[in-house]
Amino acid sequence: MTTSTAPSASGTTDVVLEADGLTKHFPVRKRGRELLSRKVRSVRAVEDVTLRLHRGRVTALVGESGSGKSTVARLLAQLYPQTSGTIRLHGEAVSDAAGGKRFRAYSKRVQMIFQDPFASLNPVHTVRYHLTRALQIHGNAGKSATEREEALTHLLTRVQLTPPERYIDKFPHELSGGQRQRVAIARALGADPEVLLADEPVSMLDVSIRLGVLNLLKDLKERLRLAILYITHDIASARYFADETYVMYAGRVVEGGESEAVTQRPAHPYTQLLIESAPDPDRPAAQEKDGGTGEPPSLINPPEGCRFNPRCPFAMKVCAEKVPPRFAIPADSAIPADSADGTDSADGAVADSTAHFAACWLYGDGLSEADKARLREPEEAL
């Protein structure tokens, strides 16, 4: 099934799942006088998010809590209907998949792993039950009991829970956190998916076993050619694990590109703040800059324009007026900035979706070269 739908000439960059202008507003319950008015307030959790997941690649979505990164994952999994925007699986728009047969067909190809393996597994059922159910629902259990047993063994081996017979009849409470998350991954693999949406898959796990789970996902990506969306608040792990990284702030994607480019040459002031704030034992204490102040804005009444502008040290007038589009960041700052000309729409301008971009007016045309140089200075000092 997976091979039939994919184009036969599949390079490493073919897009499996893409989101275009994805937006989600959650209505807020009316209280007090609002009950009498018609105005509906909403939490604008995700606004105009465009991203692509590629076969055999890991895409990281980095942001603080409340930045909307988990909402993006749930929208992509069709657990919530989107307010606007389109989700395309292999170029085919996914519409109203919530519930019913179409959702099941969709979820067979797009699976999700949740943050907390203590909560995502049912405590009264064994590993065997969880995995069998996933296999049966998605029609991968085979025809006979032996085939099913084989499939189970195969799943457990694939997530490195070996020997399988030691784990198959265990209850979740008999397993450690890392083993539980592996069972959750095996359950997702039971559907034989093409896309894995991993919502903070390791942040509940002990430090020493996080890398084991990340390395497992990396291995699965390579062997099964999965497209993985890795949601995390830890930008260092995104650098380690993901091929591409998108940074979200207050519901919008502010920067994206190859992980190495985003983490080594952050362009958006928010990404710079995020990277300066990450613990880094190599940094001499004296070199620390007086970093950012303030906190993310309320998403009910987000600031006009760039949502980071109230906290931004480089904020200009235009930042509070217009939402910045995605501007291409040249791979090398020596390249003249006029290569960024014409990149004024959020969509087509950045043709190669893995190119480094930042949604920030600092990279627009209205800025003098000297100002741009001034902005790039601090990163080079690091």
Added chain:
Amino acid sequence: MTDAVLEIRGLNVDYGLGDEAVHAVRDVDLTLHRGEVLGLAGESGSGKSTLAYGLTRLLPPPGVIAGGEVLYHPDGGAPVDVLRMTLPELRKFRWAETAIVFQGAMNSLNPVHRISSQLTDVIKAHDPRSTPASRLARAREMLRLVGISADRLDSYPHQLSGGMRQRVMIGMALALEPKVVIMDEPTTALDVVVQRQILRQLVELRERLGFSVVFITHDLSLLVEFSDRIAIMYGGRIVEEATSADLYRDPLHPYSHGLLNSFPALRGPKRELTGIPGSPPDLRAMPPGCAFHPRCPHAMERCGVEVPVLGIPGDVRSGHDAGANEPAPADRTVACWLHPVHDDGL
């Protein structure tokens, strides 16, 4: 200014009694010096929080302190054993001398009381003769100290963000100017940007007010940056203790080494990391010998039999400038058979 303010000697903490007891903290020796930040790192279940609760006598019921002593050295007074204090003594000691900021502290504010009444309550309880006006002034000062404008005094906790609530908790802990502040994962629930703001503020406050901090967290890379000394716990024991620079540069215990290699770096060359194979031990069924030996890449036969003692390693000399006859404050200890203890002096 390196004299001890808190000395833990041979502390043992169990959960439950008799044969069923789970030994969560075993034979811990630890010294906190005046004005330093001591980091305590370990995974969940390593006993780091239990240690903090044990030394403040805040253990919830199945927890029992099975032995040891915790000596507190007040300014210019004789040391007192916290574990032998009577309840009235303990009441006075807590908060005024030692304050603790709990894990998820921002949820320990009472949701139905204003920030002001919660801050003034502390002062009232310890100084009943203070006037309401003076208490309020002090509360205002505390808020300013942690970087919150004083007009938030009349807010309820839900009107503050997570970071602000955490700051209120830190301010509350400092309200009586304690000598020791214990912070149990104070910033784990916060975002990195807010976490850095709060920690920077804490370091600054410590320099200004001169208290000592026991900083408990699982995030070793954070500790390396913010603490003076680090003790690493595994399976209820301290396996290594060193200054943070030494520990980061040259970890001696294989577990410390593995833990440091579990954090992907944000800078420098990208390299393959492995973490530590296996999973943390179950305290109910601890392996014999060194608790780490089933996961250790360097395990020897001896590791599975004998528990290594914590001591100054024989193969690494600490403090190059220290004279041979005065081993100074032992600033580097490790419990591992790879680094046999030089001198059984500790």
